[in-house]
Amino acid sequence: MIQIGTMKLECGKQVQGMLHVENHDLELPVRAICGCKEGPVVLITAGIHGAEYIGIQTARELSKELDPEKISGTIVFLLVANPQAAFTYTRLLVPEDGKNLNRAFPGKKDGSLSEKIAYTIEHELHSQADYYIDLHAGDTHEQVMPFVYYPGVAKEEVMEKSRKMAEATGMEIRVKSSATTGSYSYAAIEGVPSILIERGGGGSFTREQLDSYKRDVVNVLSWLGVISASQETEKESSQEEIINAIYTDSLAEGFWNPVKLSGERFLKGDLLGTVEDVWGTPLQLCHGEFDGIVLYETTAMGVREGDSLIACGECRQLS
Secondary structure: OOEEOOEEOOOOOEEEEEEEOOOOOOEEEEEEEEOOEEEEEEEEEEOOOOOOHHHHHHHHHHHHHOOHHHOEEEEEEEOOOOHHHHOOOOOOOEOOOOEOHHHOOOOOOOOOHHHHHHHHHHHHOHHHOOEEEEEEOOOOOEEEEEEEEEEOOOOHHHHHHHHHHHHHOOOOEEEEEOOOOOHHHHHHHOOOOEEEEEEEEOOEOOHHHHHHHHHHHHHHHHHOOOOOHHHOOOOOOOOEEEEEEEEEEOOOOEEEEEOOOOOOEEOOOOEEEEEEOOOOOEEEEEEOOOOEEEEEEEOOOEEOOOOEEEEEEEEEEOO
């Protein structure tokens, strides 16, 4: 029997409750569905960045809609991993300590709040999962095209299973990541096949975007055999993999003017955007370093030195 905090999961039942963060008074909302048939344990988390609301709403809705009678295995939803940020519209960080939770794994039980949340997620949830899906979006100052990350730092068999999960989403683009301190990337290092999905941004979403996000997750759950294949939805005919990704940060304080937006293709040498001072003098010109596609860009006009501006990928067509 799986137990999460004080919650015990029984076959054919749905339970919900609060998971106490180690050495802190913060609690995290969890809803779990234990199917009537045997199968894997799938962890789904949302709100690591609290203002990425489309991921939170995807988890909230799916966790209510899925029927234990039609599930093989167990699905554990962590509905909001960073509630302090979710309820205060705070971008990127955990308000109490000003740290990025997705850079805090595996965490520390006696660390700052971000580290304590990471420690709790790793020990209570990662440790019991067979597969893991982490739901993200562009933050309040970003827009992303729909794409999926899978880990590039893990055992070969874990990377391969993660790659197949990424392919199963049906999304147009997948990216092999070199990250190691994020929730999904650390889980993969520990042996759990994992992916991170990106879709939307700006602190809001449409019904169409939300339905598409739910489709991404349902496609993976179907491929894993957790839900019926009849619930799997239409996918892209092929998927491209990013073989080279470049993340460009601002070199100075100024005003950002993007030329290419998320999802747009560009050629090597094309102008992607500029940072200018208040007088309109260019401080930084961002050009394409290859033929590629914009994965995401900041929508905030004002930027500081070190702020993210734009992320681009060089694509390889896959069969």
